[in-house]
Amino acid sequence: MTDSSQMPSGVADAAAPTGPSATRPFPARAWPDVAIISVLSLLGVLGYETSFGDGNFLIAGVGGLVVGTAFGVLGYVLRLGVVTNVLAALLGYFLFGSALTMPAQSLFGVVPSLETLAGLALGAVWGWADIVTLQTPVEAPYYIPVVPYFATWLVALVGTMLASRWLTIRRTPLRASVLLIGPALLFLSGILLGTDETYFAGVRGVAFAAIALIWLGWRRQAAPAASDEGATRLRRRKLAGTGMLVTGAVLVGALAGTALAPTQPDRFVLREEITPPFDPLAFPSPLAGFRAYTKDLADTPLFTATGLEPGDVIRLASMDSYDGRLWNVAGPDDMVSSDGGFELVGETLPLPELMRAGAERSAEIEIAGYDDVWLPGVGYPTRLTFDDATSVDSAGDLRYNPASGTAVLTSGVDEAYRYSIDATLQKGIDDDDLVDTPAAMIDLAPVENTPDVVVAKAQEFAGDAETPIEQLRAIETALKTQGFLSHGLASDAVPSRAGHGADRMIELFTRSQMIGDEEQYASAMALMARYLGYPARVVMGFAPQIGEDAESVEVVGDDVTAWVEVAFEDVGWVAFHPTPDETDIPQDQTPKPKSEPQPQVRQPPRSDNEDEDLLTAVEIDDSDDEKKNQPFVIPLWAWITAGVVGIPLLLFFGTMLVIAAIKARRRSRRRNRGSGDRRVAGAWDELTDEFAELGFDVPRVGSRRQTATVIERQLREQGLGDARGAHTDTGPVRVIRADAPASGIRVMPLADATDRAVFSGEEVEQSVVDESWNAASEAVGLARAASGRLRRLFSRFRIRSKRDWAQVDISGAKPAKPAKPAKPAKPAKPAKPAKPAKPAEPGGGEAAAPAAG
Structure with missing residues (x-):
C-alpha cells in the first residue's frame, strides 16, 4: 500500500471526509507558493513609484494583492468552480476597490458609489493607455490608481488559483515556472509605464531573481524512492546550494557589470515613445476669436480673478505655429523635441525647463461668461485644483503643455467653474543684462508663407542693431511709434479688418498707415523675429486694470490682449508688447475714394404688399408646453442607489x-x-x-x-x-x-x-x-x-x-499498489503468469475498477 502522505495534496484533500459545510482546508504546501507570488508582485509594483510619486499607488497595489489572494483562497475552501471563483473575485474587486483606490469619490470613504464603480471599470480598460500620456506625478484622472490595483489583483488571483488547484496535483519545475509569469509581467509593467528615472532598479531586480531561483530550487519534488528523512536532507542541501549559487552569481554579476558594462544614457519607457493623443488643432485658434472679445463681449464679465497684483497678466494660450492663415498651438505632427505636447495631468504641474523663476502667485478664478476650452491662468502654474463639484467632474479632461504654459479643458469651461492656481512668474530681466545674452537654441513648430513685405520690414526696422535684444526692441519700437490702434469698431475713425493671415499682414504694411490691434501687431512682430532666426511665439491673454488694494478683479472682454515672447539662453521667455497706444489716426492719410457717376437705370416697381405692414406679430407663450414636453429626469440619488445596490445584485x-x-x-x-x-x-x-x-x-x-x-x-x-x-x-x-x-x-x-x-x-x-x-x-x-x-x-x-472531479479513494481505505505486470517469457519457455496484486490493508473495501459506461 502507498502511504497517503505521498499522495498529491489535491487527491489527499479530496479524500478527506467533508462536514456539513462542504468546505475543505487550503493546501498547506500552497501557502509558501502564495507568499512567494505576493512578495515578487510587491517588488514589481514598486516600479510604479516613478509614475505616481506618492504612497497612494502602494496602498492600491497591496490592496489588490490582499483581495485577489483572499478570493483565490476562499474559492478553493468553498469548492467553487473556476468560473464561479472568478465571478466571486470580480464582485470583491468592485466591492473593496472603491475604498482602496478612490476613497474621495466613495460614500463615507468606503461604500462604492456609481462614480467609483465606473472608475474601477474604466481604469482596468483605459488606465494603461492614460498612464503613458500623463504628466508625472500621475494624479488624474481620478481612476488612475486602479491600474496598480487591478494588476496586483489579477496576478494574485490567478497565482493563488494555480498554486492551489494545479501545482499541488503535480509539482514540476516547469509548472512552478508558470506561476512566475504574472509577477514577471507586473515587474516589466512597472518599467514600461514608469519614467526614465529608476527606483532601486538594481536592488529590486536582484531580489526578484534571487527569490524566484531559490523558490524554484526549493520546490522541486524529492526523489520518489527517498525516505522522509532523506527527502528532508536533500531539500535542505538543495536549498543551501541554490542560495550559494544565486548569491555568487549576484556578486559576480554586480561587480563585473559595474566594471565592464557601459552606462545606459537612456531608458526605454513607453511614455517617451507614445505621442499624446490630444490634438489642439481640433479646436479653433485662440487668436482667431480675438475680435469677438473686443466687439461682442467688450463689457461682458468673463471671470473673476482673486490674488493678482498690479501689472499681472492672465495667460490664455501660447501659439508657435503659423501656416500663412493663422497662428495656432502646435499639433502632434508639428511637435518638436523642445515641446512635450499636451498631457493629462493632475493637481501638480511641472515648470518649463527654460525659465528663470521669479515671484509666486496664489490665485483663484471663478468663471462667469467665458466658455472656451483654453483655461485662463497666471504665469506658469505649479498646482491647479478645481474647487467646486461641477468643475471637479471635468478634472479628468485637463491637458497641460509645460513648455508653453498652456492648459486646455477638452470638455469646455462652463459657467460657475472655480479653480485655484499656485504659479511661478518669469523673472523680469533688464535689457542691459540681455545685451550679451544670445537667443535660446530651441526648435519650434514651423512658420510658413511669410509675406515678402514682412521680411523687408524686419530688415528695415532692425536697422543697424547687432545683438538680439537690440534688434527685437528696435522692431517693437517701430511698430509702436509708426502704427495706430483700432479694433474695427463703428466708433473708430478708420476701419480695421480682423485677421492675421498673410493677406492681412500685407495690408498692414502696404497702407499709408499701419492700423490694427494686438492681433495684427503681435503676429507681425513674431513673424519678423522668426525670420531673423529668433524663437518667438504669440501669447494671447487678458490684462485687466488691477488696483493696489484690490482683492479681486472682474475681467471683461475689452481686457483681451496679445503679446510676443522670445526665448533667451538661461533666462527664459522675455515679453514684448508691440501694439501702439495711439488711436487718433490722421484723417488726411486715409482719403476716401472718389465716387464715379453711374448710368441711370430704371428701377423695377415696388412689389411690397402694404397690407403686410398692417399685420402685427403676436408672440405666443409656449413655456407651459415646453414644461409639459420636458422629459422626466431621474435624480442623482436614484442613480447612486441603483448603482450601489443594483450592480452587486446584477452580478x-x-x-x-x-x-x-x-x-x-x-x-x-x-x-x-x-x-x-x-x-x-x-x-x-x-x-x-x-x-x-x-x-x-x-x-x-x-x-x-x-x-x-x-x-x-x-x-x-x-x-x-x-x-x-x-x-x-x-x-x-x-x-x-x-x-x-x-x-x-x-x-x-x-x-x-x-x-x-x-x-x-x-x-x-x-x-x-x-x-x-x-x-x-x-x-x-x-x-x-x-x-x-x-x-x-x-x-x-x-x-x-x-x-x-475529485479523485477519492472509493473504498474508504488506503489505495492499493497496482499489480506488477507479468515479465515477458523467453522464446523457448512458456510465459509466467502475472503476479497478483497485493491485498488491501484490513478495513479496506472493494478494489477500484474502471468506470462503466
Missing part, C-alpha cells in the same frame, strides 16, 4: 441565471438525445453531477456501484441520510419507495438499474428512461432538502466538469 443573480441556463441545457441534452440506454446513463450522470455540485466528493474512477457506495457513505457521515418526506427549497418532493431502508436516500438501486439498461443489449423503453430520471430527481431533491441553505446556495454557482 449575483445574473451569474446564478447564467449557470442555471447552462445546467438546464445539460439536463435537456442528457434526457432527450440518443438511444434509450444513453438517456438512462444520462440520468446517472446528472445525479453524480448534482451531488458533486452539492459538495459531495464523487469519484472519477470506479464503477457505478462503487460510486453509489461512496455517495451513500458520505450521506451517512454528514447526517443527511434520513430525508424522507422532506421539502426542498423549490417545493415538496415525493417520498422514496416504501421498501427503502431506514437511511432514506439510496442511489444504489439507480446504479444497478443503469448498469442493467446499459449492458443488457436490449432496447430500453421510454418508461424505463422516465423511471430512471424520476429516481435521480428524487434522490437529488432529498439530498438538497437535507442540506443547509448556504450549501444549497453554493451549489447554484457550481458547474461540475470532468476536469473538476
Whole structure:
C-alpha cells in the first residue's frame, strides 16, 4: 500500500471526509507558493513609484494583492468552480476597490458609489493607455490608481488559483515556472509605464531573481524512492546550494557589470515613445476669436480673478505655429523635441525647463461668461485644483503643455467653474543684462508663407542693431511709434479688418498707415523675429486694470490682449508688447475714394404688399408646453442607489441565471438525445453531477456501484441520510419507495438499474428512461432538502466538469499498489503468469475498477 502522505495534496484533500459545510482546508504546501507570488508582485509594483510619486499607488497595489489572494483562497475552501471563483473575485474587486483606490469619490470613504464603480471599470480598460500620456506625478484622472490595483489583483488571483488547484496535483519545475509569469509581467509593467528615472532598479531586480531561483530550487519534488528523512536532507542541501549559487552569481554579476558594462544614457519607457493623443488643432485658434472679445463681449464679465497684483497678466494660450492663415498651438505632427505636447495631468504641474523663476502667485478664478476650452491662468502654474463639484467632474479632461504654459479643458469651461492656481512668474530681466545674452537654441513648430513685405520690414526696422535684444526692441519700437490702434469698431475713425493671415499682414504694411490691434501687431512682430532666426511665439491673454488694494478683479472682454515672447539662453521667455497706444489716426492719410457717376437705370416697381405692414406679430407663450414636453429626469440619488445596490445584485443573480441556463441545457441534452440506454446513463450522470455540485466528493474512477457506495457513505457521515418526506427549497418532493431502508436516500438501486439498461443489449423503453430520471430527481431533491441553505446556495454557482472531479479513494481505505505486470517469457519457455496484486490493508473495501459506461 502507498502511504497517503505521498499522495498529491489535491487527491489527499479530496479524500478527506467533508462536514456539513462542504468546505475543505487550503493546501498547506500552497501557502509558501502564495507568499512567494505576493512578495515578487510587491517588488514589481514598486516600479510604479516613478509614475505616481506618492504612497497612494502602494496602498492600491497591496490592496489588490490582499483581495485577489483572499478570493483565490476562499474559492478553493468553498469548492467553487473556476468560473464561479472568478465571478466571486470580480464582485470583491468592485466591492473593496472603491475604498482602496478612490476613497474621495466613495460614500463615507468606503461604500462604492456609481462614480467609483465606473472608475474601477474604466481604469482596468483605459488606465494603461492614460498612464503613458500623463504628466508625472500621475494624479488624474481620478481612476488612475486602479491600474496598480487591478494588476496586483489579477496576478494574485490567478497565482493563488494555480498554486492551489494545479501545482499541488503535480509539482514540476516547469509548472512552478508558470506561476512566475504574472509577477514577471507586473515587474516589466512597472518599467514600461514608469519614467526614465529608476527606483532601486538594481536592488529590486536582484531580489526578484534571487527569490524566484531559490523558490524554484526549493520546490522541486524529492526523489520518489527517498525516505522522509532523506527527502528532508536533500531539500535542505538543495536549498543551501541554490542560495550559494544565486548569491555568487549576484556578486559576480554586480561587480563585473559595474566594471565592464557601459552606462545606459537612456531608458526605454513607453511614455517617451507614445505621442499624446490630444490634438489642439481640433479646436479653433485662440487668436482667431480675438475680435469677438473686443466687439461682442467688450463689457461682458468673463471671470473673476482673486490674488493678482498690479501689472499681472492672465495667460490664455501660447501659439508657435503659423501656416500663412493663422497662428495656432502646435499639433502632434508639428511637435518638436523642445515641446512635450499636451498631457493629462493632475493637481501638480511641472515648470518649463527654460525659465528663470521669479515671484509666486496664489490665485483663484471663478468663471462667469467665458466658455472656451483654453483655461485662463497666471504665469506658469505649479498646482491647479478645481474647487467646486461641477468643475471637479471635468478634472479628468485637463491637458497641460509645460513648455508653453498652456492648459486646455477638452470638455469646455462652463459657467460657475472655480479653480485655484499656485504659479511661478518669469523673472523680469533688464535689457542691459540681455545685451550679451544670445537667443535660446530651441526648435519650434514651423512658420510658413511669410509675406515678402514682412521680411523687408524686419530688415528695415532692425536697422543697424547687432545683438538680439537690440534688434527685437528696435522692431517693437517701430511698430509702436509708426502704427495706430483700432479694433474695427463703428466708433473708430478708420476701419480695421480682423485677421492675421498673410493677406492681412500685407495690408498692414502696404497702407499709408499701419492700423490694427494686438492681433495684427503681435503676429507681425513674431513673424519678423522668426525670420531673423529668433524663437518667438504669440501669447494671447487678458490684462485687466488691477488696483493696489484690490482683492479681486472682474475681467471683461475689452481686457483681451496679445503679446510676443522670445526665448533667451538661461533666462527664459522675455515679453514684448508691440501694439501702439495711439488711436487718433490722421484723417488726411486715409482719403476716401472718389465716387464715379453711374448710368441711370430704371428701377423695377415696388412689389411690397402694404397690407403686410398692417399685420402685427403676436408672440405666443409656449413655456407651459415646453414644461409639459420636458422629459422626466431621474435624480442623482436614484442613480447612486441603483448603482450601489443594483450592480452587486446584477452580478449575483445574473451569474446564478447564467449557470442555471447552462445546467438546464445539460439536463435537456442528457434526457432527450440518443438511444434509450444513453438517456438512462444520462440520468446517472446528472445525479453524480448534482451531488458533486452539492459538495459531495464523487469519484472519477470506479464503477457505478462503487460510486453509489461512496455517495451513500458520505450521506451517512454528514447526517443527511434520513430525508424522507422532506421539502426542498423549490417545493415538496415525493417520498422514496416504501421498501427503502431506514437511511432514506439510496442511489444504489439507480446504479444497478443503469448498469442493467446499459449492458443488457436490449432496447430500453421510454418508461424505463422516465423511471430512471424520476429516481435521480428524487434522490437529488432529498439530498438538497437535507442540506443547509448556504450549501444549497453554493451549489447554484457550481458547474461540475470532468476536469473538476475529485479523485477519492472509493473504498474508504488506503489505495492499493497496482499489480506488477507479468515479465515477458523467453522464446523457448512458456510465459509466467502475472503476479497478483497485493491485498488491501484490513478495513479496506472493494478494489477500484474502471468506470462503466
